Amino acid sequence: MKVVVVGGNAAGMSFAAKYKRNQPSDDVIVIEKRDYISFGGCGLPYFAGGFFDDTERMISRTPEQAIASGLDVRLNSEVISLSTTEKQISVRQNGTDALMGYDKLIICSGARPIVPPFGEYNPENVYTLTSQEDGLAVKEAFKDNSKQRVCIIGAGFIGLEVFDAAHMLGKEVTIVERENTIMSRQFSPEMIEVVETAVRESGAILKTGCSVSAIRDTQDGSYIVATDNGDIEADIVILSLGFKPNTEAFNLPKAANGALLVDEFGSTNDEHIYAVGDCAVAHHMALGQSVYVPLATTANKQARMMADHLAGKDTYLNGFLGSSCLKVLDYELACTGVSEMMAKEHGLEIKTSTIQDKNQTDYYPGQEDIKIKLVYEPTSNILLGGEIIGKKGAVGRINALAVAITAKMTTQQLGYLDFCYAPPFARTWDALNVAGNVAK
Numbered sequence: 001m002k003v004v005v006v007g008g009n010a011a012g013m014s015f016a017a018k019y020k021r022n023q024p025s026d027d028v029i030v031i032e033k034r035d036y037i038s039f040g041g042c043g044l045p046y047f048a049g050g051f052f053d054d055t056e057r058m059i060s061r062t063p064e065q066a067i068a069s070g071l072d073v074r075l076n077s078e079v080i081s082l083s084t085t086e087k088q089i090s091v092r093q094n095g096t097d098a099l100m101g102y103d104k105l106i107i108c109s110g111a112r113p114i115v116p117p118f119g120e121y122n123p124e125n126v127y128t129l130t131s132q133e134d135g136l137a138v139k140e141a142f143k144d145n146s147k148q149r150v151c152i153i154g155a156g157f158i159g160l161e162v163f164d165a166a167h168m169l170g171k172e173v174t175i176v177e178r179e180n181t182i183m184s185r186q187f188s189p190e191m192i193e194v195v196e197t198a199v200r201e202s203g204a205i206l207k208t209g210c211s212v213s214a215i216r217d218t219q220d221g222s223y224i225v226a227t228d229n230g231d232i233e234a235d236i237v238i239l240s241l242g243f244k245p246n247t248e249a250f251n252l253p254k255a256a257n258g259a260l261l262v263d264e265f266g267s268t269n270d271e272h273i274y275a276v277g278d279c280a281v282a283h284h285m286a287l288g289q290s291v292y293v294p295l296a297t298t299a300n301k302q303a304r305m306m307a308d309h310l311a312g313k314d315t316y317l318n319g320f321l322g323s324s325c326l327k328v329l330d331y332e333l334a335c336t337g338v339s340e341m342m343a344k345e346h347g348l349e350i351k352t353s354t355i356q357d358k359n360q361t362d363y364y365p366g367q368e369d370i371k372i373k374l375v376y377e378p379t380s381n382i383l384l385g386g387e388i389i390g391k392k393g394a395v396g397r398i399n400a401l402a403v404a405i406t407a408k409m410t411t412q413q414l415g416y417l418d419f420c421y422a423p424p425f426a427r428t429w430d431a432l433n434v435a436g437n438v439a440k
Helices: 010-022 041-048 063-068 132-143 157-168 189-201 296-310 340-345 394-406 411-416 431-438
Strands: 002-006 027-031 072-074 077-083 088-093 096-101 104-107 111-113 149-153 172-177 205-208 212-217 223-227 230-234 236-239 243-245 273-275 282-284 289-291 324-328 331-337 351-358 369-376 383-390
Touching: 002 010, 010 027, 010 063, 010 104, 010 296, 027 077, 041 132, 041 157, 063 072, 132 157, 132 236, 149 157, 149 223, 149 230, 157 172, 157 324, 172 223, 172 230, 189 205, 189 324, 189 331, 189 369, 189 383, 324 394, 331 394, 351 431, 369 394, 369 411, 369 431, 383 394, 394 411, 394 431, 411 431
Parallel strands: 002 027, 002 104, 027 072, 104 273, 149 172, 149 236, 172 205
Antiparallel strands: 077 088, 088 096, 111 243, 212 223, 223 230, 282 289, 324 331, 331 383, 351 369, 369 383
């Protein structure tokens, strides 16, 4: 069996390593466009912000280690076309194209940052932040004390994490977000407002409901970011506007954003081709539909599941919840499952309940407000999703909520779930218990 894996990052290497262990006699070839593999881009904002300095800490496996394990790794190689009838791909390496056949093709080509046409400008200090090269460049720019004004376009995960890093370095930050609230796909307006207030109180400028029309050079080498709410002067511009799946080379059914359409096992409409990671949709277990979930955790887990599935082993992965978290200033932001926005987009009937409680007892130092929103079915009260924001304890609680959703627990069961208690960590009725009991 000849198994060809397109892409050597999170999904590709997770699949390749597990499949080779399952089927050591099969040939597993990994084709990677860059000259490195297994790069963990989630660490890039923290690398750029000076939390650590060694890029090798973001690489979980070198090409040499992968080859030593029995994988055939082809670096600096790009797939440019696919023939499903011939079961062949065309691979370009060093300007030369060659055909490669396959028995099974695993597409893990990932996604690239969206870079809108903001006009002509000097790209020297305008950055995206997804590759090792990006991280090195942004880190050097942040070290330059003559470049203090940072404009971040897009207030999603990367944009807010870069804000956090730049703020820690004492930079003057302006954030521009087209939607009316930051993180609008993950968090409801009434939940996220406390974080928006904190960002503004930190000294940063946050422009929501604001669109960028152009980036222009200035005579002193800086930039003017033109928006429908005034011009912004910046020395450094970070583009954080989401991702576009790298799927142009593959003539297979796709979603509107270009992500490859697959079933819960990652199968395309071609029995010999699978797709996983940021280039494909994934099955959302609480929504009951496939959606685009470009997360490293999703890519790694589904790739490992696929490797077991193709080897004929039992698998225990029924889908994903899109569980996510990030830190913004002193706040933990965490969410899982179906959001209210997602439910509206997919015509799903839901009920919601929002509470504000405390993370722990008042007599132990460190008590903070914590806000919890639950999304659940209106008749059965089965949990579907939730959002938690607070300065302490949000992420741990969202993990517990993800387990409850996976187990199809009801709000009533959540209300009586036997969480542990000690004054430094919770109150006798944990905030999740309170949220479950309030939900009707």
